[in-house]
Amino acid sequence: xxxxxxxxxxxxPEEFTFVKxxxxxxATIVAELAAQLEISNRINVVVNxxxxxxxxxxxxxxxxxxxxxxxxxxxxxxxxxKHPMSFSAKDARxxxxxxxLRAHDRMQPGFGEAPDDLDLTLAExxxxxxxxxxxxxxxxxxxxxxRWRYNHRNRFGFNDDVDTKFARLWAADDLAWSDxxxxx
Amino acid sequence: MRQFFPxxxxxxxxxxxxxxxxxxxxxxxxxxxxxxxxxxxxGASKRLTPERHDASDAARGLMHGIMVGEIQALEGxxxxxxxxxxxxxxxxxxxxxxxxxxxxxAWDEARHVEISAKLSDWMGxxxxxxxxxxxxxxxACSDDPILRLAGVNRALEGLAIDVFTQMKEFGDIxxxxxxxxxxxxxxxxxxxxxxMGSDWLRKVTANDPDRxxxxxxxxxxxxxxxxxxGARGESAESSFSLAxxxxxxxxxxxDEVDVISEMDNEALEERKEAIRKYREKxxxxxxxx
Numbered sequence: 001x002x003x004x005x006x007x008x009x010x011x012x013p014e015e016f017t018f019v020k021x022x023x024x025x026x027a028t029i030v031a032e033l034a035a036q037l038e039i040s041n042r043i044n045v046v047v048n049x050x051x052x053x054x055x056x057x058x059x060x061x062x063x064x065x066x067x068x069x070x071x072x073x074x075x076x077x078x079x080x081x082k083h084p085m086s087f088s089a090k091d092a093r094x095x096x097x098x099x100x101l102r103a104h105d106r107m108q109p110g111f112g113e114a115p116d117d118l119d120l121t122l123a124e125x126x127x128x129x130x131x132x133x134x135x136x137x138x139x140x141x142x143x144x145x146x147r148w149r150y151n152h153r154n155r156f157g158f159n160d161d162v163d164t165k166f167a168r169l170w171a172a173d174d175l176a177w178s179d180x181x182x183x184x
Numbered sequence: 185m186r187q188f189f190p191x192x193x194x195x196x197x198x199x200x201x202x203x204x205x206x207x208x209x210x211x212x213x214x215x216x217x218x219x220x221x222x223x224x225x226x227g228a229s230k231r232l233t234p235e236r237h238d239a240s241d242a243a244r245g246l247m248h249g250i251m252v253g254e255i256q257a258l259e260g261x262x263x264x265x266x267x268x269x270x271x272x273x274x275x276x277x278x279x280x281x282x283x284x285x286x287x288x289x290a291w292d293e294a295r296h297v298e299i300s301a302k303l304s305d306w307m308g309x310x311x312x313x314x315x316x317x318x319x320x321x322x323x324a325c326s327d328d329p330i331l332r333l334a335g336v337n338r339a340l341e342g343l344a345i346d347v348f349t350q351m352k353e354f355g356d357i358x359x360x361x362x363x364x365x366x367x368x369x370x371x372x373x374x375x376x377x378x379x380m381g382s383d384w385l386r387k388v389t390a391n392d393p394d395r396x397x398x399x400x401x402x403x404x405x406x407x408x409x410x411x412x413x414g415a416r417g418e419s420a421e422s423s424f425s426l427a428x429x430x431x432x433x434x435x436x437x438x439d440e441v442d443v444i445s446e447m448d449n450e451a452l453e454e455r456k457e458a459i460r461k462y463r464e465k466x467x468x469x470x471x472x473x
Contacts, residue, residue, distance in 0.1 A: 017466045052213045081314045082201040147308030151240040154358045
């Protein structure tokens with residue numbers, strides 16, 4: 001396991017105004033996830049605290065260990081839904097882990113054709129989320145599988161074939177973009 | 185058995201955390217496009233449809249809100265059946281037949297709670313995953329049974345008609361057979377509940393125009409609260425719309441729905457103003473510059 005110190009992870013903003021989040025806690029979570037994934041890149045986390053929405057996406061400016069990874073998260077993605085405006089480490093692990101896995105994928109040879117996160121179709125986005133969420137569970141991160149099954153069904157349909165493809169994506173660990181793009 | 189139950193004493197297990205409108209309105213964040221100057225402008229749609237990037241999570245959140253709303257509607261109808269003595273409708277009594285209607289409604293709501301809990305499970309939501317806003321039950325705490333009919337059967341159940349119509353449409357477009365089917369059946373019940381409220385309000389206040397006016401005034405206050413800062417409204421900026429056709433079937437006149445629509449717009453504009461003030465207060469960059 002690569003040792004990634006929190007010094008390699010920066011969080012913006014450093015002080016939160018709209019929500020009760022702690023930048024150092026977020027940095028620690030991202031550093032732990034990065035260590036598990038053996039990612040040694042510099043990582044910037046940018047939180048948009050002015051919206052309660054929960055969109056997350058990542059950007060990476062290369063494919064080597066020198067590339068900088070930027071994780072973007074709307075504040076709802078890191079929020080304790082029982083206590084609005086409060087931080088949830090569990091949800092932060094799940095949301096940031098998902099897009100950190102995407103960045104990890106982009107550094108692999110089979111992902112050169114993958115569009116940037118913001119250019120993904122809703123269906124492509126859902127399929128990649130399924131692939132990432134399944135792997136997160138095997139990393140020990142708490143994930144509600146049914147939530148992601150429902151998300152997948154919403155994009156690909158409510159039938160047995162789609163469920164079979166969901167199960168395949170969920171259980172997979174070593175796919176290329178071409179295996180994911182059409183929903184598995 | 186105890187009568188007139190305050191909202192603070194609602195029974196919930198440890199899975200549920202309660203909040204209220206005052207707490208929710210302290211949240212200075214917003215998903216509203218603040219650059220739009222008019223509530224009826226054609227900004228990017230916030231309507232809850234499968235086309236939204238966060239569609240399934242937004243639907244899960246709304247479904248959980250429906251489930252706890254059904255619990256509170258059950259509690260509200262049950263309280264009204266129990267809290268007032270049977271009589272001719274004067275001096276805080278209610279006709280016995282009104283109590284029977286409230287008992288029937290409580291039975292319907294109990295069924296809706298079960299359906300909504302199962303739908304939540306189907307959508308990947310844990311019971312209590314989201315904070316429970318108790319504003320719905322607060323509309324059922326009046327000492328006057330006629331105000332309760334206005335608050336619960338007309339405002340709350342009217343809100344349910346709007347929300348269920350949106351969720352039914354969501355299920356239909358997404359191809360979710362269970363969501364579409366269940367919302368359709370629950371919607372039919374809600375139309376009946378509104379109709380019961382409208383009918384009883386008219387009957388009991390037939391010879392008491394002041395009491396009727398007071399009840400309708402109370403309903404307007406509650407309706408504006410149930411706009412949730414413009415989350416309901418006919419603007420594209422609202423998550424769900426007024427279900428005009430089903431409200432008509434439930435006995436709302438066009439004028440009444442127009443008034444609610446206007447209040448939804450007011451609530452949206454007031455929410456935007458509150459957000460602007462909050463941002464000024466915390467020194468954040470203005471969003472509508």
